[in-house]
Amino acid sequence: MTTDHYFSADPATPVRNSTVDFTVAGRGYTLAAASGVFSAERLDPGTAVLLRKAELPTTATTGVLLDLGCGYGPIACVLASEAPAATVYAIDVNARARELAGRNAAVLGLSDRLYVLAPDDLPEDVTFAEIWSNPPTHVGKAELHALLRRWLPRLSPDGVAWLVINRHLGGDSLHAWLVAHGWDVARVGSQRGFRVLRVQRKAVSLPAPGPSDGAENPEKSRGGSLPAPGPSDGAENPEKSS
Numbered sequence: 408m409t410t411d412h413y414f415s416a417d418p419a420t421p422v423r424n425s426t427v428d429f430t431v432a433g434r435g436y437t438l439a440a441a442s443g444v445f446s447a448e449r450l451d452p453g454t455a456v457l458l459r460k461a462e463l464p465t466t467a468t469t470g471v472l473l474d475l476g477c478g479y480g481p482i483a484c485v486l487a488s489e490a491p492a493a494t495v496y497a498i499d500v501n502a503r504a505r506e507l508a509g510r511n512a513a514v515l516g517l518s519d520r521l522y523v524l525a526p527d528d529l530p531e532d533v534t535f536a537e538i539w540s541n542p543p544t545h546v547g548k549a550e551l552h553a554l555l556r557r558w559l560p561r562l563s564p565d566g567v568a569w570l571v572i573n574r575h576l577g578g579d580s581l582h583a584w585l586v587a588h589g590w591d592v593a594r595v596g597s598q599r600g601f602r603v604l605r606v607q608r609k610a611v612s613l614p615a616p617g618p619s620d621g622a623e624n625p626e627k628s629r630g631g632s633l634p635a636p637g638p639s640d641g642a643e644n645p646e647k648s649s
Contacts (some may be wrong), residue, residue: 416500418443431458431485437575438511444504445543453601454481454541457571460596460603461539464490469580470536471496477523480508482539487512487521493536495521498529500564534561538568542575551577552584559590559606568606578602 420443427440429450440447446454458481464472468490474483477497495507495517499506505523515535538558542551559568572578578601585592585606596603 415533416502418503419500427481427495429455429481429541432463434488436481436484438481438484439507440479441503441507444501444507450481451541452599453571453573456543456596456598456601457569457603458482458485460598461569464493464537466491470494471533472537472539473498473535475538475540476543478504480511480523482541483508483521484511484515486539487517488515493520496529496533497521497523498526500526534563536563536566540564544573548577562608564608570604570606571611572602572604574600575603
């Protein structure tokens with residue numbers, strides 16, 4: 408009996424090829440899949456909910472998008488198809504999944520802007536305008552948290568992550584965990600037991616102005632002539648120049 412999981416790095420399960428058909432935003436997809444990868448017989452219901460409830464990118468979307476845990480590539484292929492001006496990275500630990508995702512990207516003519524990599528091969532200096540993921544909840548809570556701690560900080564300052572989590576596999580507790588770790592989280596949809604979460608950096612609140620911070624210069628408000636500067640009055644404030 409094999410102990411392979413879809414998150415195994417190199418599945419030993421014999422390859423049984425399949426195809427998965429689905430439609431997103433009026434566009435039909437037929438993707439190659441195979442045993443040993445996630446949801447090889449149909450589009451995963453959670454992935455379907457994510458692609459239905461989250462805000463898909465558009466032709467106006469630019470920057471770099473990430474499909475975290477791409478499997479055979481349904482999310483990545485949708486992102487690259489919907490946002491032709493964006494660059495999409497699709498990463499997965501499963502070598503068989505990566506091979507399939509790369510093949511599907513090639514068939515759809517997306518290989519020039521959809522790059523399939525092992526997680527450790529993605530350049531460290533790349534940041535993301537959007538992260539999309541149906542994360543592997545079956546790896547366990549500790550591994551899932553480690554995965555999100557690694558990748559969410561690579562969002563650009565105004566970036567957004569779209570996650571889908573099964574409510575029965577910790578969707579609500581993950582929401583609470585993200586909030587506790589300083590993220591701004593909103594549930595934007597819920598269907599068939601799945602939660603779709605929008606995750607962003609919290610806005611930085613500027614301190615309220617002090618008594619003199621917003622006050623108008625009384626000399627300027629009178630409209631009169633300002634006195635000529637004295638010997639030191641014209642010197643630049645060293646605090647402001649620093």
